[in-house]
Amino acid sequence: MRILNPTSNHPMEEHNHSHSPHESEDPKGSTRRNFLKNIGLAGVGVATGAAALYSGHIFEAKKEMSGDQKVLLTQDGKLVQVDSLEIKAMEKTGVALHEAEGREGIAGRRWVMVTDLSKCRNARKCISACQDVHQLRPEQYHMNTLQIQDSPATAPFNMPKNCQHCDNPPCVAVCPVDATYKRQDGIVLIDNVRCIGCRFCMAACPYSARIFNWIEPKDAANHVDQDYNVELNVPQKVGTVSKCLFSADRLREGKLPYCVEACPNGVYYFGDENEDAVTNGTTKETVRLSKLLRDNAGYQLLPELGTKPRVYYLPPKNRLFPFEEATEATPEKA
Amino acid sequence: MTMDDNKLTFDKITSDLTHHIRINKGFLIWMGFLTVSLLVCLYAYSLQLSTGLGVAGIRDYVTWGLYLANFVFFVAASLIGMLISAVLGLIGMKWLTPITRIAETIAVAFAAVAGLVIVSDMGRPERLAYVFLYGRPQSPILWDVTVITTYFVLSLLLLFLPMIADMAIIHRKVSTLPSWLKPVYKVLSLNFTDQPEQNKIINRAIRILLILLIPAALSIHTVTSWLFAVTSRAGWDSTVFGPYFVSGAFVAGSAAVIIAMFFFRKNYKLQDYLTDVHFNNMGKVLATVSLVYLYFNINEFLVPGYKLKRADAIHLQELFAGKDALLFWAVQIGGLLLPILFMLFRRFRKPLPIMLISVAVLIAAWFKRYLIVIPTQEHPFLPIQHVPQNFVHYSPTLIEILISIAPFILVLIIITLISKFFPVIPLHETAREKGIDHIKFD
Numbered sequence: 054m055r056i057l058n059p060t061s062n063h064p065m066e067e068h069n070h071s072h073s074p075h076e077s078e079d080p081k082g083s084t085r086r087n088f089l090k091n092i093g094l095a096g097v098g099v100a101t102g103a104a105a106l107y108s109g110h111i112f113e114a115k116k117e118m119s120g121d122q123k124v125l126l127t128q129d130g131k132l133v134q135v136d137s138l139e140i141k142a143m144e145k146t147g148v149a150l151h152e153a154e155g156r157e158g159i160a161g162r163r164w165v166m167v168t169d170l171s172k173c174r175n176a177r178k179c180i181s182a183c184q185d186v187h188q189l190r191p192e193q194y195h196m197n198t199l200q201i202q203d204s205p206a207t208a209p210f211n212m213p214k215n216c217q218h219c220d221n222p223p224c225v226a227v228c229p230v231d232a233t234y235k236r237q238d239g240i241v242l243i244d245n246v247r248c249i250g251c252r253f254c255m256a257a258c259p260y261s262a263r264i265f266n267w268i269e270p271k272d273a274a275n276h277v278d279q280d281y282n283v284e285l286n287v288p289q290k291v292g293t294v295s296k297c298l299f300s301a302d303r304l305r306e307g308k309l310p311y312c313v314e315a316c317p318n319g320v321y322y323f324g325d326e327n328e329d330a331v332t333n334g335t336t337k338e339t340v341r342l343s344k345l346l347r348d349n350a351g352y353q354l355l356p357e358l359g360t361k362p363r364v365y366y367l368p369p370k371n372r373l374f375p376f377e378e379a380t381e382a383t384p385e386k387a
Numbered sequence: 388m389t390m391d392d393n394k395l396t397f398d399k400i401t402s403d404l405t406h407h408i409r410i411n412k413g414f415l416i417w418m419g420f421l422t423v424s425l426l427v428c429l430y431a432y433s434l435q436l437s438t439g440l441g442v443a444g445i446r447d448y449v450t451w452g453l454y455l456a457n458f459v460f461f462v463a464a465s466l467i468g469m470l471i472s473a474v475l476g477l478i479g480m481k482w483l484t485p486i487t488r489i490a491e492t493i494a495v496a497f498a499a500v501a502g503l504v505i506v507s508d509m510g511r512p513e514r515l516a517y518v519f520l521y522g523r524p525q526s527p528i529l530w531d532v533t534v535i536t537t538y539f540v541l542s543l544l545l546l547f548l549p550m551i552a553d554m555a556i557i558h559r560k561v562s563t564l565p566s567w568l569k570p571v572y573k574v575l576s577l578n579f580t581d582q583p584e585q586n587k588i589i590n591r592a593i594r595i596l597l598i599l600l601i602p603a604a605l606s607i608h609t610v611t612s613w614l615f616a617v618t619s620r621a622g623w624d625s626t627v628f629g630p631y632f633v634s635g636a637f638v639a640g641s642a643a644v645i646i647a648m649f650f651f652r653k654n655y656k657l658q659d660y661l662t663d664v665h666f667n668n669m670g671k672v673l674a675t676v677s678l679v680y681l682y683f684n685i686n687e688f689l690v691p692g693y694k695l696k697r698a699d700a701i702h703l704q705e706l707f708a709g710k711d712a713l714l715f716w717a718v719q720i721g722g723l724l725l726p727i728l729f730m731l732f733r734r735f736r737k738p739l740p741i742m743l744i745s746v747a748v749l750i751a752a753w754f755k756r757y758l759i760v761i762p763t764q765e766h767p768f769l770p771i772q773h774v775p776q777n778f779v780h781y782s783p784t785l786i787e788i789l790i791s792i793a794p795f796i797l798v799l800i801i802i803t804l805i806s807k808f809f810p811v812i813p814l815h816e817t818a819r820e821k822g823i824d825h826i827k828f829d
Contacts, residue, residue, distance in 0.1 A: 192775055
């Protein structure tokens with residue numbers, strides 16, 4: 054404004070100087086105006102020069118077309134032709150491109166897991182497979198096998214325990230920032246780009262299914278360049294909550310979850326409630342979900358809490374192997 | 388009564404209630420000590436910022452530790468402003484006048500710091516703004532943020548409004564002030580000249596604030612209790628948690644007010660204004676709220692103890708006879724039952740004994756929050772297995788303890804500053820009650 058209106062009695066000028074009405078008579082004021090005016094002119098000059106250089110650069114770049122056309126698939130599934138010289142490596146955004154998809158889930162699916170307790174020998178292969186892919190330390194469990202004895206008269210058994218992906222999830226209810234959410238396919242996920250680390254979800258979860266990155270996650274330095282994938286929750290981030298994801302990334306590829314595939318003993322069935330079919334991760338046998346649960350008296354953990362888990366358990370009957378006591382604590386300290 | 392008849396009296400009240408308003412050596416030493424201590428604690432917090440919450444003893448099972456116990460304690464202590472000023476004030480208890488500002492100062496200090504305490508418990512404090520950007524109104528944390536902010540603003544206004552007249556007096560009559568401070572009082576006094584219209588506006592505003600303060604205060608601690616009560620964990624899954632927390636808050640706050648009264652009376656020589664009667668009455672208030680709290684304690688422990696549902700049984704076993712038993716009984720007997728018994732007798736409601744009782748009550752109140760927050764998490768529904776020992780049993784680290792001390796230092800700094808630069812006892816109100824209807828300003 055000041056540069057465009059050099060006359061000091063211009064109304065705009067008056068307005069600008071309302072704080073110090075004497076300034077317009079002050080010689081210092083007028084030198085400052087001149088100074089600003091000069092800067093303004095210099096600025097216009099620089100901008101014009103830059104624009105000229107830039108358009109020249111574009112013109113030069115255009116000449117460098119190779120004529121070699123590549124056919125590419127865009128994110129929304131369209132085929133496009135691009136000159137090979139135009140193809141550039143994508144800038145790192147820090148957030149996965151699948152953020153929106155990761156929040157919605159896979160349409161038409163209702164994922165469900167059945168854990169057959171009569172088969173679990175505490176091989177802990179599910180645990181290591183899960184920890185490897187999710188960049189977890191040995192004491193950080195998305196999936197943990199617990200040794201349970203309900204009463205002194207009943208036999209102890211091994212119980213793999215992961216997030217129950219409840220249909221009435223107490224964790225999602227209490228989250229203050231929508232960092233943890235329930236998807237249409239039944240999966241409960243955590244977005245560690247959003248998580249503020251208040252740990253209310255951990256306090257609310259009756260299954261102790263959630264873990265926290267108390268310190269810098271395992272091998273964090275090796276993963277700094279990795280884009281965040283909300284369906285895998287890697288790279289893990291210090292100060293945020295992590296949890297079992299039902300291997301949402303694998304389900305998108307039409308594969309079984311990591312833990313389910315890793316089990317050597319046929320403990321896990323995984324599938325789609327809508328199809329009423331679950332597949333055993335070891336034998337790859339597909340059975341009817343409703344029949345499996347009915348024939349084997351399937352049940353849920355802590356159903357009285359009304360959380361409506363999506364993980365079912367088959368009772369630990371007819372076990373043909375010895376039970377080992379719970380081993381205490383992995384040695385590594387966090 | 389005219390001003391001239393009371394000239395001496397008014398001058399005496401003014402000098403009695405404002406003679407501490409000066410920057411002296413003791414004040415500087417005390418503030419220096421607090422500042423250095425705060426810096427040490429802030430260094431500990433910087434370690435937590437750079438390393439992660441892992442520098443504290445909290446882990447995946449006991450995920451809320453000292454910081455959250457501290458938060459509950461600070462919210463609790465801040466509630467006293469509402470009890471003293473609003474509840475007792477509105478039902479017309481005249482003896483309260485010299486105590487109201489102490490109560491409001493404590494309310495403002497603790498409410499302001501409670502907000503900071505909760506930030507120290509965040510894994511990602513730099514994402515604090517997300518609570519406002521992406522806030523889900525379904526989460527009790529949002530309710531807590533809303534009501535604590537509201538309560539803090541109301542309390543701050545309630546501290547400020549009765550001070551307007553006082554600052555007009557200080558600006559004109561107090562000569563011990565450094566010259567650079569005088570204009571501050573002039574600005575803050577908002578040109579108050581003790582006109583009837585001015586007093587009418589202030590009194591009406593105060594009355595509206597007092598009424599608004601009651602639901603706001605009830606909300607802050609009820610909502611804070613819901614952070615626990617909305618979960619299904621044994622020990623938290625309770626329908627009396629709201630009133631249980633609110634009554635406990637009155638106990639902690641009353642004790643804090645009595646301790647503050649004792650020290651202001653001694654250090655600022657206010658024996659003529661904070662008399663034995665005030666300590667006696669505050670002792671009765673503390674005894675009454677302690678009895679209410681005892682009633683809720685009986686409800687909170689007897690009812691689940693009678694049924695002994697599986698998870699409740701484990702929780703109560705730990706509290707009554709297990710790992711936490713010593714602390715539990717020390718808090719319940721030493722911080723609740725014995726104080727109630729003592730306070731039934733007049734001689735224990737004299738200044739020194741009631742102050743000592745209040746110290747015991749306040750310390751117990753802090754440990755009570757610890758017992759509410761931590762033991763519940765040590766026995767979840769499913770067993771804790773295959774994790775390191777420090778995941779199974781919570782023990783706070785030194786860094787965590789230092790970070791937990793910081794808010795106490797901050798509260799002391801705030802209370803010290805307010806009480807040093809403003810009359811601890813409402814000056815204008817006291818003068819009015821002594822029969823001085825109108826103060827003539829030169």
